[in-house]
Amino acid sequence: MLMHLDRSAHAAVEFADVSFSYAKCGPSISNITFAVRPGEFVALIGANGAGKSTASKMVNGLLRPSAGTVRVFGTDTAGVKISALARHVGYLFQNPDRQICQQTVGGEIRFGLQVLGFEPSEIDARTARACETFDLDVAANPFALSRGERQRVALASVLAVAPEILVLDEPTTGLDARESRAVMEYIAGLNREGRTTVIMVSHDMDAVAAYASRALVLADGELVADAPVDHVLRDTEVMRRASLVPPQIHELSARLAPDYPDLSDFTCPREMANAVIELAEGGDGVEKSA
């Protein structure tokens, strides 16, 4: 069954008064309303157990709302099967081992494409392209790879489908700095050039600051902020409530700003250091002239 997409829809993803609670236990969410525009890069942030993964799983129908409506490109997902949604919404799990189920990297990438009914020639082409893009050996056993490599396999499998919407649950967990940067740059490229809508759940505030334009902040299942990333990262009250720690330079800049207004609003270490050097040298100049 194919899903009808209204590509002219104002929102790629829309949550309207969405609530959810698990039958036994787990993070519930209550009355969440937000809309993500096509091509936007949004970060979904908050403490462990705040409901981030729960909310993100409702975008592709892995979980269904107890109340309220989730729309994808204007279509209420309530009547749409996960398999139909999966064509349009790619979901990267936090732990790649929850996702990987095949004995070879190639088999893993093909699996998703086969399930979604792609033509064999298309499957071959996409699998080869995904392996090349992510520098993966098509014949390798994914379970013999490192955590970082397995994460790349999982991401390659999701991206081979070329979904319009990408939901990433902690895409850089377990990756080193270089791997994280490579993965994030690739996703940012898809977002910029391919206009892929990205919803990223992350605890990595440096990655959030560097790549997302807007942040949705969840605390105890409620949406407590929906604002540009820089604004959110400097909002100490929201950050505290959501158990988050801002990137170091955001924090340093915020601490110094009351006494040194010239040092407010910095996010880049080099730029802030240059401003401090200028102030320090300027101060010397004033002393000398005095």
Next chain:
Amino acid sequence: MISIDRLTFTYRDSEAPALRDVTLGIAPGDFVGVIGASGAGKSSLISAINGLIPHYLRGDFYGSVTVCGLDTVDASLTDISHHVGTMFQDTESQFVATCVEDEVLYGLENFGIPAAEAYPRVAEALELLGIAGLRNRDIAGLSGGQKQKVALASVIALRPRILLLDEPTGELDPRSTQQVFDILERLNREYGITIVVVEQKLTVLAQHARTLVLLDDGAIRAAGPTAEVLQQGDLLEELGLARTGVAEFSSHLMSAGLVGTIATTVDAAEAQVRSLLC
């Protein structure tokens, strides 16, 4: 406490050594952070200290590792485990019980600790991690962060002299990550437990570790006081390790001749700026 002498280890079925000519001494009570890119040998170093190498993870072993006076090749894993507690990267694979209390009890029972002592230790460990309220919960229903705290409680309850942790905060939010490191710092300072922790989050490591060991392709590229290792910006860059924001900020001030040391925390960087501009 831990003495590694010219250790080279190659896993069976592998051609390249996972650890190359590693010589490292760790003093009692030190707080050591192990950093390096994926595949640099960080987890292998942990396995070499707790004896999984060579007892469980087989291969060619050259050199020697001594832990609390025990040569890890001669001593049994059981003997080593009385001194060394390990929290593995994949906590899911570590769990044996379905409920939190049973999980923390399991290790104590295996060590033959009588029930009269074991139950208070379970309570103490859960209290220390701030998860006393989870005592009777099913592990399956916990969040990733809560599971990580349960795994850490299980290890801490055994009161090891050396605590090894392989990326203990991988799935934790920043505040919980900070909490875990605060706990590690307390275990280190108040109980004298030697800590060796593999961690990708250099920001938090820079705040707590007194010593950093930098691995690259199985070999030690740098080892020493945290600020000194963080000062080596070119090396960190070469190995693809992102420097912390304040270390990078502070290194620019140092290059300009304004400060003499690299700040490893936001507090230290703030103090540097205030003293420069006062």
